[in-house]
Amino acid sequence: MTAPKVSVADRLHAAAFAIGGSGLVCAYWIAFFHSDLTLPNFVHNLTSPAVVKLATVYMGFESAFPLADLFVAVTSALAAFYLVGQDAKAVLFGLVASGALGFLAFIDISFNLLHGLYAPATLFRDVGLQMEALINVSCLVGAIWSIWRLWSHPLRRAEDRPSRLLDGALGVDAAEAGR
Amino acid sequence: MKGFSQWFHGQDLNSSYGRIYRAGAPLAGSEASRPSGTRCDVHLDLPLACFITALAIGVCVEALAWALRLWRYRSPIFPLINILLVFGLIEGLSVGWFVGGRDALRGVFPVLFMAGAVLGILIEGLNEFWLHAWSWSARPLLGVRRSIDKAAFVGVTWGFVPLLTVLLARLLMTLSVEV
Numbered sequence: 288m289t290a291p292k293v294s295v296a297d298r299l300h301a302a303a304f305a306i307g308g309s310g311l312v313c314a315y316w317i318a319f320f321h322s323d324l325t326l327p328n329f330v331h332n333l334t335s336p337a338v339v340k341l342a343t344v345y346m347g348f349e350s351a352f353p354l355a356d357l358f359v360a361v362t363s364a365l366a367a368f369y370l371v372g373q374d375a376k377a378v379l380f381g382l383v384a385s386g387a388l389g390f391l392a393f394i395d396i397s398f399n400l401l402h403g404l405y406a407p408a409t410l411f412r413d414v415g416l417q418m419e420a421l422i423n424v425s426c427l428v429g430a431i432w433s434i435w436r437l438w439s440h441p442l443r444r445a446e447d448r449p450s451r452l453l454d455g456a457l458g459v460d461a462a463e464a465g466r
Numbered sequence: 467m468k469g470f471s472q473w474f475h476g477q478d479l480n481s482s483y484g485r486i487y488r489a490g491a492p493l494a495g496s497e498a499s500r501p502s503g504t505r506c507d508v509h510l511d512l513p514l515a516c517f518i519t520a521l522a523i524g525v526c527v528e529a530l531a532w533a534l535r536l537w538r539y540r541s542p543i544f545p546l547i548n549i550l551l552v553f554g555l556i557e558g559l560s561v562g563w564f565v566g567g568r569d570a571l572r573g574v575f576p577v578l579f580m581a582g583a584v585l586g587i588l589i590e591g592l593n594e595f596w597l598h599a600w601s602w603s604a605r606p607l608l609g610v611r612r613s614i615d616k617a618a619f620v621g622v623t624w625g626f627v628p629l630l631t632v633l634l635a636r637l638l639m640t641l642s643v644e645v
Contacts, residue, residue, distance in 0.1 A: 288613055320573070353580070361580065368621065372595065
């Protein structure tokens, strides 16, 4: 199978899935397990028992994400793959990946808000948390944009879109009425 | 550079070549676990073990595919390149050892699968749409019939290669010292 013609918007969308949804997710977790790059500053400055407790909860929470992110990374890669191939499964995997990404972003945002990690005073002095906030916002915006775009994508099958079938039927009726 | 494992266990788990630790304790068979005074002439580094194991997995997979006539290569040199480059260097050494061979394995399994599957989907996509180094036979692959779906399916199964590589390589190291 040779690469079919892909519109610029679909190329951008495939690149977003491949780079953002798959590549950066993999890179993040490799960095998480092998470096300090992804860790917020408060995890290193264990100044009081309260901070130790928060850091333990935070690290336990973060370490539960790789399996869920595996799902996001693989479905995103499949969405990019099928988008390049201009196959209808791009919509299926794209919606699954975007939904999962949005869900994970909301869970992360919720955790950070409830534990005061997004309080302005904490956020302004911690570069690690600023990066996390940026990741959360990017995931959320990317997921919403992706769902919005795939919702009306031409690859979406007509039988999955009753409104299209209705439009088609109305079009036929109107044509017959006009005869 | 510390990362999650070191933070979680509160001790330095960073391992040098050939030295493996699990939660701070030396893995059976590693250099550090040997009683002082014993000498082992067979020395196998983990990166080398990962490379050899991934090559062995590659040979098995290609032999099975050839026997079942699942796919065929455009040139007889391509399976060798696939085994050496993709199995050995990319999935075995780069992903297997780099992600899962340098620290305790705790929690890193999803990242191994994630990175292997994402790279696998990328490789299958490159072949399916541009390179055409191998093509699929008409025979269904576990019920999958279309060429694009076979490529996607096999792309995801690439995730098992680094996972198996790391597990078998660690086993190989243990056995090589015991011999």
